[in-house]
Amino acid sequence: MTRVHDMGGRFGDGAIRPEPEDAPVFAEDWHARALAVTLAGGALGQWNIDISRHARERLAPKDYARFSYYEKWLAGLADLLVQQGVLTRDDLADPDAPSGHDPHPLADRALRADAVAATLAKGGPADRDGPAPSFAPGDRVRTRARAENVFVPGGHTRLPAYAQGVTGTVVLVHGCHVLPDSAAHGRGEAPEPLYAVAFGAHDLWQAPEGSGDEVVLDLWESYLERAE
Amino acid sequence: MPHDDPDHPHALLPPDPALRVKALETILTRKGLVDPAALDAIIDMYQSRIGPRNGAQVVARAWVDADFRARLLSNPMPLLRDLGFYGRQGEHMVVVENTPQTHNMVVCTLCSCYPWPLLGIPPGWYKSDAYRARAVREPRKVLAEFGVELPAGTAVRVWDSTAEIRYLVLPMRPEGTDGLGVDALADLVSRDSMIGTGLPARPEAA
Structure with a gap:
């Protein structure tokens, strides 16, 4: 069983509301602040991208459903700051309280304005040295039967439920990448070969729209087994 | 650490989201963990400098330069680095080419992965539950909601961004x-033509 964020294929969400190309990048000022404070929080180096994704996924389903996009980011950030020991619950409960612990031990890691451009330009690549790939383009592979983290019950994984237990064809070999199922839980990066795998819409859905239509997912080697 | 804390710390913050972000910024700034000028710089970067242009x-350039196009499709990272379009959320780009046979479209069903250095911050609809849920199951109905109808005989290939690979659609060059x-x-x-939910404008309509 996956979590509430795993919504690919779900019914009931209604129409999409496209926006004009020239709509503001941030619909509200606080959206921009939420994005910026989240990136600045990440720059403290107390978590990786997989931990931060899992923090949002771990919101209570009722919160995940009612929160807007950037509210999820804020909630995930607040939870992580406490979980990783950067802030305390008391800090959150009383933002204006005078702090007795200044300066914070991580203060020298704070992202400074003059370092923003270089930090964003540097990025955070996920490719690593690792084992040679077992599969090649054209190989038929089947995904694991359940889209679940095999290390931690309810843990982070990037295999969506709609693609569990399905057979597809490798189309790209991306090299070795950090395994989110491991890295999200402090178990190390455990890099594995990563593949783009194409699945026929007719293998994924009860009522596919087009006979030649496909969905391609990026999947780690341990999500896959060879299929004939 | 508790895996599912029924008493999430975020609930301690004010309910109004604008006040919630203000509270977090205040706490972090007071402790020296956030530089407000850095927040301004991040916002300026994504509001004014990094976007779909x-x-x-x-x-x-891929439309006019065959060699550039070939390199963009086979090994884009050296090219994108040279152009200064490398960075956060664009470390591993793959460019997928639309043809009369195949129309490509990009989604992230699990969150909102998107090629920031090339397209900026994703629009609201890209992050919506409706797009995330439906793009993989009924892409043609989704395309219709964007006013796109594909010719008979064109297959749809939807790329669900489940890893750190980011996808950019190379649309077909319009006639004329x-x-x-x-x-x-x-x-x-x-922008939408590079996500695959739109087509490039015709010259007379641009």
Whole structure:
């Protein structure tokens, strides 16, 4: 069983509301602040991208459903700051309280304005040295039967439920990448070969729209087994 | 650490989201963990400097330069680095080419992964539950909601961004653009055409 964020294929969400190309990048000022404070929080180096994704996924389903996009980011950030020991619950409960612990031990890691451009330009690549790939383009592979983290019950994984237990064809070999199922839980990066795998819409859905239509997912080697 | 804390710390913050972000910023600033000027710099970067015009430049150049196009499709990272379009959420780009046979479209069903250095911050609809849920199951109905109808015989290939690979669609060059230079062509390239939910503008409509 996956979590509430795993919504690919779900019914009931209604129409999409496209926006004009020239709509503001941030619909509200606080959206921009939420994005910026989240990136600045990440720059403290107390978590990786997989931990931060899992923090949002771990919101209570009722919160995940009612929160807007950037509210999820804020909630995930607040939870992580406490979980990783950067802030305390008391800090959150009383933002204006005078702090007795200044300066914070991580203060020298704070992202400074003059370092923003270089930090964003540097990025955070996920490719690593690792084992040679077992599969090649054209190989038929089947995904694991359940889209679940095999290390931690309810843990982070990037295999969506709609693609569990399905057979597809490798189309790209991306090299070795950090395994989110491991890295999200402090178990190390455990890099594995990563593949783009194409699945026929007719293998994924009860009522596919087009006979030649496909969905391609990026999947780690341990999500896959060879299929004939 | 508790895996599911029924008493999430975020609930301690004020309920109004604008006040919630203000509270977090206040706490972190007071402790020296956040520099408010750095927040301004991040916002300026994504509001004014990094956006879909970057991607449009790349697409337009691929339309006029066969060698550039070949390298963009086979090994884009050295090219994108040289152009200054490398960075956060664009470390591992793959460019997928639309043809009369295949129309590509990009989604992230699990969150909102998107090629920031080339397209900026994703629009609201890209992050919506409706797009995330439906793009993989009924892409043609989704395309219709964007006003896109594909010719019979064109297959749809939807790329669900489940890893750190980020996808950019290289749309087909519109007809009637033979004499146009790179800048004029780039003006025809919409953000949505590089996600695959739109098509480039025709020159007379641009």
